[in-house]
Amino acid sequence: MTIDELFAQAGVDGRRLRRAVALLADGRWWSLADLVRETATSRRTIEALLRELPLEHRGERVRIPADQAKHYNTGTESNISDPVSHLMDIYGDTVARIGELIAKAPRGRHTLDHVAATADTVVRRALLLGERFWLPGARVLCVGDxxxxxxxxRMIHPEAEVAVADIDERILEYLDAQELGVRTFWADLRLGLPPSARGWADLAITDPPYTPEGVGLFVARAAEGLRDRDQGRILLAYGASERTPMLALKVQSALSDLNLLTEAIFPDFNRYHGAEAIGSAADLYVLRPTTKTWPSVASRVDKLATAIYTQGPQSVESARAKEDLPGLAGIEAFAPGLLVGDWPRDLLPKLPRVRLSTWLAKPYAADPDRVAIAVPPGLEAALPRVLLAS
Structure with a gap:
C-alpha cells in the first residue's frame, strides 16, 4: 500500500496520518512511542505508515531525509483538544515538579491497568478544572489517582479541598508524604466508597480501567461521591484506538445507562507513557448528572461485577464462572451460619446471605459462629479488612 492509498483509506480521519508525516519531515528524530503519543494514533497505524515512507535511521529513531522532506511537510498543527495550552508557559515549574514526583512514585501495577499520564497532562487537568469551574471552597475527589x-x-488551586480514594496503599502513602493537604481513603471501588467520601465532593475526576465495566463502575462511584447533585460534575479520561469504535460505543453506552449528560469531550486531551494500542492518548469527558442518574447508579452498583480490568486475575476476559469457585465441596461440612459474597444460588439455599460490600461497611445484625466469605480473584488487598469486619 502506498502513502497516498493510506491517506485515501483514512478518509476524513487522515489528518492524524498527515500530522505524523509532517513531524517526520521536520528534521527531528522520532521514536515510534513518541510519534504514537504526539499524534494520538495507535501503534499499528503508525507502523503501517512508517512502512510506506522513505526513512533514515539513528538507532530506534527515524525521520524523513532532508532532501525529501519538502515533499511531505503537510503543516497540520491543531489545538482543538487543548483549551488551556495558553497557560502552560506560566506553569513550567509545576510541570517539572510533577514530573519529578511521577518519576519517584510507586511503579504502576499492570493488574490494575496503571499507565502513567505525562506531567504535562496532569497539570493541564488541574488547569482545566480552574478554567471551567469556580474552585475556591470547592471539593475535588479523585476516584483513583x-x-x-x-x-x-493542590499546587495550582490551594483554595480547593482535594481527596483521593484508591485501592493502592502505596499511592496513598506517597500522596500523604508530599504534605500538600490531600486527604486519602483506601477503597476497592467494587466494594464501595468509604462512608466519609460519599456525598463529599463538588467535582470528581477519574481515569479508570478502559473496559465498559471499569468505566461504568468508577463513574458510578464518582457520582456517589458528589454532594452537589445539581451543579456537580464528573471528569472522565477514556481512550480507544481509532481502529475500535465499537469498544468506545460500549463505554459510551455504559455512561448512557447512568443517565449522564455529556457536556463536553476534549479529544486526545490526556497523553500517557505507554498504552500505545490506543495511541498513548485519551479523551477527557465532562459529565453532568441528571435526576435519573441516582437510581441508575444504585441499580448498577447492585449488579456490578468484580472483573473490570483488561489484564490479570481481575480482567473481564479471565472472569470465572461462579460454579468454578474453589472449595465448594467443603462448605457444607464447615457448616457456616452465614454466606458473605457471591456464592452460587443453589448452595445452602436456606442460609442467610449478605453482600461483601455490606459486610465490610457495617456490622452484621446477628452473631453467627461461622461465616463463609467468598473473596473473588484480585481482591487480596481487601483481606485484612475482611478479617477485621469478621
Missing part, C-alpha cells in the same frame, strides 16, 4: 492529579490540583 495513580497519575497524581490530586497533587497538581
Amino acid at each position: 495513580h497519575d497524581l492529579t490530586s497533587l497538581a490540583v
Whole structure:
C-alpha cells in the first residue's frame, strides 16, 4: 500500500496520518512511542505508515531525509483538544515538579491497568478544572489517582479541598508524604466508597480501567461521591484506538445507562507513557448528572461485577464462572451460619446471605459462629479488612 492509498483509506480521519508525516519531515528524530503519543494514533497505524515512507535511521529513531522532506511537510498543527495550552508557559515549574514526583512514585501495577499520564497532562487537568469551574471552597475527589492529579490540583488551586480514594496503599502513602493537604481513603471501588467520601465532593475526576465495566463502575462511584447533585460534575479520561469504535460505543453506552449528560469531550486531551494500542492518548469527558442518574447508579452498583480490568486475575476476559469457585465441596461440612459474597444460588439455599460490600461497611445484625466469605480473584488487598469486619 502506498502513502497516498493510506491517506485515501483514512478518509476524513487522515489528518492524524498527515500530522505524523509532517513531524517526520521536520528534521527531528522520532521514536515510534513518541510519534504514537504526539499524534494520538495507535501503534499499528503508525507502523503501517512508517512502512510506506522513505526513512533514515539513528538507532530506534527515524525521520524523513532532508532532501525529501519538502515533499511531505503537510503543516497540520491543531489545538482543538487543548483549551488551556495558553497557560502552560506560566506553569513550567509545576510541570517539572510533577514530573519529578511521577518519576519517584510507586511503579504502576499492570493488574490494575496503571499507565502513567505525562506531567504535562496532569497539570493541564488541574488547569482545566480552574478554567471551567469556580474552585475556591470547592471539593475535588479523585476516584483513583495513580497519575497524581490530586497533587497538581493542590499546587495550582490551594483554595480547593482535594481527596483521593484508591485501592493502592502505596499511592496513598506517597500522596500523604508530599504534605500538600490531600486527604486519602483506601477503597476497592467494587466494594464501595468509604462512608466519609460519599456525598463529599463538588467535582470528581477519574481515569479508570478502559473496559465498559471499569468505566461504568468508577463513574458510578464518582457520582456517589458528589454532594452537589445539581451543579456537580464528573471528569472522565477514556481512550480507544481509532481502529475500535465499537469498544468506545460500549463505554459510551455504559455512561448512557447512568443517565449522564455529556457536556463536553476534549479529544486526545490526556497523553500517557505507554498504552500505545490506543495511541498513548485519551479523551477527557465532562459529565453532568441528571435526576435519573441516582437510581441508575444504585441499580448498577447492585449488579456490578468484580472483573473490570483488561489484564490479570481481575480482567473481564479471565472472569470465572461462579460454579468454578474453589472449595465448594467443603462448605457444607464447615457448616457456616452465614454466606458473605457471591456464592452460587443453589448452595445452602436456606442460609442467610449478605453482600461483601455490606459486610465490610457495617456490622452484621446477628452473631453467627461461622461465616463463609467468598473473596473473588484480585481482591487480596481487601483481606485484612475482611478479617477485621469478621
